[in-house]
Amino acid sequence: MGRIRQVRQVLRLAHEACLGQRAIATSLGITRDAVRKCLQRAQAAGLGWPLPPDLDDEQLEARLFPKRGTPALRAAVHIDWVEVHQEMRRKGATLQQLHLEHLESHPGSICYSQYCRRYKAWAKQLKTYMRQIHPPGEKAFVDYAGKTMVIVDPSTGQERTAQIFVGVMGASSLTYAEAHWSQQLPDWIAAHIRMVEFFGAAPRVLVCDNLKSGVTKVCRVDPVVNATYQHMAEHYGMVVIPARSRRPKDKSKVENAVGVITRLILFVLRKRVFHGLGELNTAIRELLNDLNARPFQKLVGSRRSAFDEIDRPAMQALPSSPYVYAEFHKARVGLDKSVIVNDRPYSVPPHLVGKEVELRLTASTVEVLHGGKRVTCHERGPGMEPAIHPEHLTPAQRHYLMWSPEDALAWGLTVGPQVQAFLLARLPQVLYKERGYRMTNGLKKLVREFGEQRLDAACGRALQLGTTSLSSLRSILSHRLEGLDTAQPDEAAFDHGNVRGSGYYH
Structure with missing residues (x-):
């Protein structure tokens, strides 16, 4: 970010x-x-x-951050006390030596006495635990159950496993669960959309595990949230706070919910045979509704009633339209003024050649972003044919892209009827657009050299001779043959010794 x-x-x-x-x-x-x-x-x-x-x-x-402003602010150096604690377990380790090594990598950091004081203060907290208090409507915890469900294809008998997604509200413990095929990004995002629709409102914070679909880079201090996941959270006004790696207590609420789902839903359904995701999710939803309506053992009410009284009033209303799934990728614009998506080029403005841009990909569109602005948008489609906006081309490239045989025939009629007739005879013989385009440009060059009237007459002469090549047309114009009389001479009407007559050959 x-x-x-x-x-x-x-x-x-x-x-x-x-x-x-x-x-x-x-x-x-x-x-x-x-x-x-x-x-x-x-x-x-x-x-x-x-x-x-x-x-x-x-x-x-x-x-x-004006250029003439104050000098840049220095961020405090973070010390990983977990690593220090692990090093202290080694034989011969001392805080003095570890502090010297710390100063080598971070010159100007804290002194030795502060180093010792902070480490001892941190070490005192190792065996203490903080009780988590969940304000109403604030947090929703999400994770996958370790147990999967088997779905059997009725036609082939092939078995396929489905993943179980679990989400739970922090204050009321209202639980949501569903089955889908994988833990990949599309299924992960779709499960969140259906979860907030099940809640009927959106929490303010999402606490997730560190799977790749949710967190691109795992870090205790500066985790990098997947761009699509972040975009989905922003659409619903939510904040993503990943749990720390190997710290299940950060999401103990959903860890407990996974156990409840495993015991009260998945174990109950273990002997049933399902032939599709829809059938499995219908069975899960029935048991899920019973679970949320089941009375608490030590408190008044149920998960559903507690949600309606505590969580729901404090949650955010859902936006008017659901989130449209979009993936974000980095790309560099090539010399051909395009970016590649699934082997298909999409054009971008020429001034971005060689620069890095961000792509926002949905099922139907390809958006190109640069500097926080959308610079162009294409309709996404299959195949490898380039998708090009005419405004991204030079005038010559745009003219070639927009050229068609119909345009050539319309131009030929403006020069003369014989030129159009010549094109009507020549264009069907052209197999590729490029050859037709170059042939039309050749005729335009002849117009500039010899004029429209002579070219029209030359095209008529070429058609009489049965030729449609540009080289023959240029030869006719160069030798001024377009004006010759093409009528056949009459046979001799007199007798002569040198004239045999038609009967001689029969």
């Missing part, structure tokens, strides 16, 4: 989601100091949220 995109996220979370600086820093994987200074810069520049629609990334950067 670039610096300016991160600034936009900070402003959105601060003004629209009303999150504090700590929550924003955790969501975006940056320090609280960076969040504070970003908000200060925005306030000094007179910017709030939403930003003006015509304010692109370059203009926003110029307003927030």
Whole structure:
């Protein structure tokens, strides 16, 4: 995520989601100091949220970070105390030596006494646990169940496993589950869309595991969320906060829900034979409704009633239209002024040749983004034929692209009827568009050299001679043969010794 995109996220979370600086820093994987200074810069520049629609990334950067402004802010050096703790378990390890190694890679960092004090403070927390408190409507936890379900093809008898997606609200424990074929990105995104539709509203935070469909780069400090997953969350006004790697307590709510789903739904359905995803999801939904309506053992009400009373009023309303699945990819524009998607070239403006752009791919469109702006959009289709917008071409390229035999015939009629007749006789013999285009340009060159009247007469003469080649046409014009009388001479009407007559040959 670039610096300016991160600034936009900070402003959105601060003004629209009303999150504090700590929550924003955790969501975006940056320090609280960076969040504070970003908000200060925005306030000094007179910017709030939403930003003006015509304010692109370059203009926003110029307003927030002017060239003559203050020097760049230095981020605090992060120390991985888990790694330090593991090193301290080695024989002969000392904090003094580890501090010296830290200073070699981070000159100017904290002194040795601070290093020891911070490590000891961190070590005291190893055996303590923080109770998680879930505000109403704030968090939804998502994960996949370890157990899968078998679906049998009725025609072939082939078995195929289906993955079980589980989502649960933090405050009420309302649970959602469904089956789909894989944990790939399209199924992952579609499951989230159906989950928020099942809830009838959207939470403010999504806590997910570190699967590739959700997190591109796993990191305790600065995880990189998949661009499509982030885009889907923004559509519903949600924030994605991945759980830390190998820290299941970060998403203990859904870990417990997976166990409940496994015991009360998947185990109940273990002996049934399913022949399709629809049939399996129908059975899951019936048991899921019973689970959510089942009374709590120690509390009043059920998951459904607690959701209606606690979570639902605090959640965000769903947008008017559901999310349209889109994938984001980086691409570099080639010298042919195009980018390749599934082996098919799509044209882009010429000034972007050699530059890196971002592609937003949906089932029906290919959008090209540069500098936070959409520069062009194509209709997505199969095959390998280039998709080209005429405005992306030079005048000569555009003329060739738009040329057709009908255009050539219309031009021929403006020169003369014999020229059009010549084209009518010649164009059916052309097998490729390029040859027809070059032949038409050859006729236009003859017009410039010899004039329209002579060319029209020459075309008539060539048709009488039964030739349609440009070389013959040029020969007729060069030798001025277009004006010769083509009538056949009459036979002699007198007798002579040298004239044999037609009867001589029979």
